[in-house]
């Protein structure tokens with residue numbers, strides 16, 4: 001894990017990083033930025049591991065030396081992590097990243113492709129806001145003052161530096177201005193515009209592009225056993241975001257349920273089968289509030305996709321195979337005359353769900369309105 005060979009796609013980026021190390025021009029501070037799910041953090045990890053490995057080859061860390069062995073468990077003494085946390089300390093004290101190191105390692109070992117939300121869940125953040133607190137700067141300085149264990153580089157990986165408290169950011173700035181010898185800072189950010197401009201100007205910015213669709217598809221097949229045809233569809237939907245692709249695999253089941261519910265509603269409303277529509281609403285009422293909200297979002301997406309489908313711009317469409325098949329017959333029913341009306345009804349239903357209105361009523365009402373709207 002955490003080697004270049006484990007990265008999804010990004011071949012050109014990998015080559016560039018390897019070249020930096022081989023030519024002995026490792027910048028003391030780099031900012032990895034780019035859209036979500038493209039592998040910024042995995043790249044930073046593989047790059048750091050490559051720097052740490054005294055026996056790295058032309059393509060990757062060796063994988064077997066003492067440094068690499070420590071990397072496998074994320075226990076390398078010269079590698080430090082800074083990331084947003086919530087405050088769980090008691091008695092006026094504040095938490096530091098080290099308090100959450102076991103959870104952090106677990107998260108990375110499960111997969112280095114994850115969103116902040118996933119991390120918040122792993123941390124048990126509940127509804128607290130995560131940030132990098134002011135006192136973390138003292139920790140960073142303390143760790144950098146430790147002697148490097150093997151005389152090599154000391155690497156600090158800062159995930160989401162935009163979540164850094166200003167006091168901490170200013171102390172970090174001092175370190176970037178006068179970096180201790182043989183230290184490397186890797187900042188991994190999705191929102192570089194929220195980082196202090198003084199910090200930005202001290203880092204070498206590295207823009208990481210989206211992952212190629214084919215690379216995502218291949219990874220889904222080889223690493224997750226997804227069928228070739230499905231993997232292509234998921235990769236297209238993911239649009240270069242590997243976390244999204246992973247979520248799609250996990251969501252497949254729910255997606256199938258929503259698809260079936262959507263199709264039956266449209267058929268029943270079109271055929272004016274009032275009694276079945278009532279049964280349909282009862283089924284919806286039983287799936288729980290969160291899923292009801294997700295279902296309404298799903299309906300909005302389907303209406304939008306079917307509307308776009310009529311424009312014959314296939315590259316603009318993001319649908320699974322069964323959804324596409326359904327669209328060949330259903331799309332003509334979604335047009336300029338009714339698309340806004342349907343979307344309005346769906347957002348109204350969402351608001352009513354939020355307000356705890358009786359779900360059976362909300363969904364039955366919506367199905368009745370669809371009878372009229374589908375004929376427009």
Ligand SMILES: [Zn+2]
Nearest residue numbers: 053062065068
């Ligand atoms: Zn090694």
